Amino acid sequence: MLRYIIYIILLLITLFFDTALGAHRVPVFTLILCVIVIIYEFISPYIYTSR
């Protein structure tokens, strides 16, 4: 649950910078964040963590 809250906060931050810094055509920071989140969510079940 905490993970999703962090994702939303990061999304708001990237949206702010995309809006303020004038990304007219593509929200670059938001896209980069989405790609990183998707890749992380996809591979995280396969990350082996020893306890």
Next chain:
Amino acid sequence: MTYLSDKKRKKRGYIWYSVVILLIFIFVYFWPSVRTFLYNYVEGPVIIYGSTRTGIVSIPYNVSTYFKSKKDLEDINRGLELNIERLENEIAVKDAIISDNKLSQNGSSVSTLEMYSILEDSTNIYSTIILSKGFKDGLEINKLVYLRGRQPVCIIVEVHDQTSVCKLLSSSGSFIEGVSPNGETLFLKGDGGGTFIADIPRDAILNEGDSVHLKSDPTLLLGTVVSIVKDNQATAWKVYVRGQYNPITSNVFYTDK
């Protein structure tokens, strides 16, 4: 270790990823209008951040300016004003090119020669000016001299080694042809100073505030109509056009190289 198949869960995962990716594509597609909407809320913090940052970054410059002499500050100011005038000239050229939709012989930029008024001829007040450039700088007789924003004011009549004499277009008794916004030719008579007078037919379409351009080069603004005197007993209306020349404020003059 478990032998249970996890296929259902994996299938849900793939569907979930597809939905997310689709949502991202839709968001990116509509981003320009979304951004316009979001910017209304973001503008406040951006302005605060920008002004704070500018204030901090300009501290060294403000401190150094405080210790500069008045002469240095005036020189810097003068340099900046000349820069503004040079840029205004370039903008006027580019505007003319855009409106005419054609290139000048030199391409899209014109280089100019900068000159200063040394003094006005006191025997013919508001008639001639003596400029600070001459034969050595490539000036020729009959060259048009203009103010900032390519507004012609005088024509060179004498060229000496390092100075030249420029006769004002608006000098008393001289004539010049202008063109109104409707394309009608105006025969402007110089009234001394920076003013012209012209007679126009009673049915001519001309209003106060209209711009009058030079007929020989319609990219050059000659002046603005300030008054139209409509005397019903006269055969023509009298039009007063104010040119750009002002002996107090007009200091820097330009001509095309």
